[in-house]
Amino acid sequence: MTEEAIFAGFGGQGILSMGMILAYAGMIENKEVCWMPSYGPEMRGGTANATTIVSDTLISSPIISNYDTVVALNQPSVDKFEEKIKPNGTIIYDASNILRPPTRKDINIYGVAGSEIAIKLKNIRVLNMIILGSFIAARKTVKPESVYEALKKVLPERYHHLLPVNQKAFEEGMALI
């Protein structure tokens, strides 16, 4: 099994962390992983993305042309990456943020109400964990338990009091699929 995914959205939405958590979770399951972020000015407010590959076998290129799964948290990301999804691939997007949803007929499309759940949880910053929950529910790339383990690694210790709300967000996200 190889999952070639890209997480894309505005800088500050936790895009890079989503990919990193997935990569950590893959490593916890002894899989091969590669996380390749966009870096530079886009990290400071523009469109950011992180290619994340999880595989049972050796990963060749961190640069890929087409994706199994695209996770898009803003309109420019849907517009840019929809055409780069492999046939029968998947797009997961935050329905609350996207005015022009994807239209391709040969892919699986999940518009999830991530921002609404985040508002319900009174913490818009957990949007990325909600969407990651939806991603795992749809793709089953790694086990949820591995994601919870990974969270502890990615979140600095001084933020560990936020682990429960992040895990709750992840579970809510899974329920959206």
Place this chain on the structure above:
Amino acid sequence: MGEIRLMKGNEALAEALIRVGCDGYFGYPITPQSEVIEYLSKEATNRTGMVVLQAESEVSSINMLYGAAGTGRRVVTTSSSPGISLMQEGISYIAGAELPCLVVNVMRGGPGLGTIQPSQSDYFQATKGGGHGDYHLIVLTPYNVQEMVDFVKLGFELSEKYRVPAMVLADGAMGQMMEKVELFDQIPRRTEFPEWATTGKPHDKERRIVTSLFIEPEVMEQVNLRLQAKYRQIEAEETRFQTMNLEDAEYVFTGFGLGSRIAMKAMELAREKGYKVGLIRPQTVYPFPYAIYRETAPKIKGILDIEMNSGQMVEDVRLAVGDKTRVEFYGRMGGMIADPESVLKHFEKVYLGVE
């Protein structure tokens, strides 16, 4: 088995520098490798007592490296393309003085101040000179985060064996991406130093002199002959490369570092379509593995070389194969990265006539 971690290339490299028992780091921050000095500043001194010093410029860093290398210590500097250009005079002096040390270039797009995005356009500079005089660096090109670690150790070992400065030639993508990496155990810092090292002159010993200045041409020629003899030995004994799927290959994709990863993915895509494509990936670009290309050339219909530049390593590939096979090139420049699908399309167009 060593400790397994998920690390950014730059951080893995920095961790390897600590674990290899480095005595000193001298550098100046520059994107896309500033994580190296950041990581070392946080970790190194507490753990091993290693000196981590931010110099006022790259010119200063390389000359600090020159001085410290003269004392027989394991020392390193890291930078990115424009910074490495500033260091060329010092690198030539270090090569002339026959001092071991490690220089890391995490390449970005140029020329000039260029861009902070990844590039491989310093191949000529790294392998064919850069500074003045007849010298070479031993140049290692990591293609994943694991080799960012392994080549730190190998780089020091080779550099110290031959008293030739070594370079790790990586790129911005290699520095920024995270992969699983196995770390080697901590090597203690050295307490004994080579017989040539300038460690302070006791009354009863001869002075040791480290210099690259030899005014008498007869002497300078002898120094050059000694250097050239070392380079021939390095070329004979230290060439490293990896091959994949050469057994039944009709075509070979090649590249170094990030380029070889893209070549590998393009090879997988080509194989899915039934094209018999193999891969040659140099791990050392000086010494360059001419022989494997020369041996493979008569058995195949062509080579496609993929680089993030206008075609630099491809000159060595052409030198290796002569007219024994056709050599084509595909590259992107200025921080743009070739994607595997475009590589495959280019292959189909130039070799198979598919539009």
